[in-house]
Amino acid sequence: MSAVMITRKVRKWEKLPGKNTFCCDGRVMMARQKGVFYLTLFLIVGTCSLFFAFECPYLAVHLSPAIPVFAVFLFFFVIAMLLRTSFSDPGVLPRALPEEATFIEMEIEAANGNVPAGQRPPPRIRNVQINNQIVKLKYCYTCKIFRPPRASHCSICDNCVDRFDHHCPWVGNCVGKRNYRYFYLFTMTLSLLTIYIFTFNIVHVVMREYPVLVCFFTLWSVVGLTGFHTYLISLNQTTNEDIKGSWSGKNRVQNPYSHKNIIKNCCEVLCGPTYPSVLDRRGLTKEELSASASNSSNPTPQTMNTSSREEQPPASKGPPLASPDTDAETALAKDKTH
Structure with a gap:
């Protein structure tokens, strides 16, 4: 038995490190923990289905048929932004x-030079200047790179994400440079859809005089989340930077990415260019596999012998026939004897 190396071509997404999952031949990229994402999808679809089934028929007849039409438009836009946020590369x-x-x-x-025994080595940091402000680039011991400005390592996905905002379990993915605008549009349109459904639920209850207890939790949480991210966009700041207090003004450290103008900050975040992915997930790479093979001795002669045996005519079952030369020699010997 001997080992034979076999080389085959595979997609690069099959070899990417980290804790992400891929579907549709690498076109869909998500985190491994997707249970809350399915819950989000179920809650949105379930709530809108109840609204379309019970309130919309009555409101379309007694108020306006435009009410369910606009609700359907908002619903499909919310689902599209949710899937766009969840299924895209956030900027790994x-x-x-x-x-x-x-x-x-x-x-x-x-x-750093030689560090004496018992002393901690100095932190691995590089300084760059952005808009006359010194920004520190931290070294990632997992990815073995100096992270770009505003990048951070996600402990859940185990990857560095450019312009890391936060890891959102509700969408089942990180929110970063490449999908933040879709996340914001998702929260904003979901807030509008929630307010829309809530308002016409009240209208339907008043018109039919139904006593009902309304839950404000969903409305408060979604609208509050949208307001918080609107505040961050106006400052050109991420959730990660806000939690850590990176640009809180201490030690005269100001946000070097802010344009000091709300309109310019919003335009940069929401209307800036769409950045391509740097992963090349669907590119091809080579993979070597070892396979065992059996060494058979002299395979060719065995094949030749087999073929020669097959070409020989079958032997006859009767006695062998004497040739004419053998008969002549026998008669001559008898004459010499006599």
Whole structure:
């Protein structure tokens, strides 16, 4: 038995590190924990289905047929933004190749020098200047890279995400540079849809004089989340930066990404260019597989012998026939004897 190396081509998403899951041949990228995302989808579809089944027929007849039409438009827009946020690459940064990681380690060791035993090595930080403000680039020990500005490592997905905002279990994905605008549009249109359904529920109850107890939790939470992200967009700030207090003004540290203008900040976040993914998920790479193979001795002669045996005519069952030359020799010997 001997090992044979077989090379086959695979998609790069099959070899990507981290804790993400991929579907549709790498076109769909999500986190592994998707249970809350299915709950979100169920709540939206279930609530709207009840509204369409019970309130809309009565309101369309007694008020206006435009009420269910606009509700359907909002519903499909909310679902589209939810799927766009959940199924896209949020801005995951590729990890360093082994040779790149080795080179970076050598650079860090050369810059820090020999650290005495018992002392902690200095932090691995690089300083860059953005809008006359010094910004520190932190080194990621998992991805072996210096993270770009505003990037952070998500502990749930185990990947560095560019312009990391937060990991949202409700959409089943990280929210970052490439899908933040779709996340904001999702929360904003969901707030409008919630207010719309809530308002016409009240109208339907008043018109039919039904006593009912209304739950304000969904309306308060969704609208509050939309207001919080509207505040962040106006400052050109992320949730991660707001929680950590990165630009709180301490030590005269100001937000270098803010334009000091609400309109400019909103335009940059919501109307800026769509950044391409840097992962190349559907690209091809080679993978080597080892397979065992049996070494058979002299396979060719066995084939030849088999073929020669097959070509020989079958032997006759009767006695062998004497040839004419053999009969002549026998008669000559008898004459010599006599």
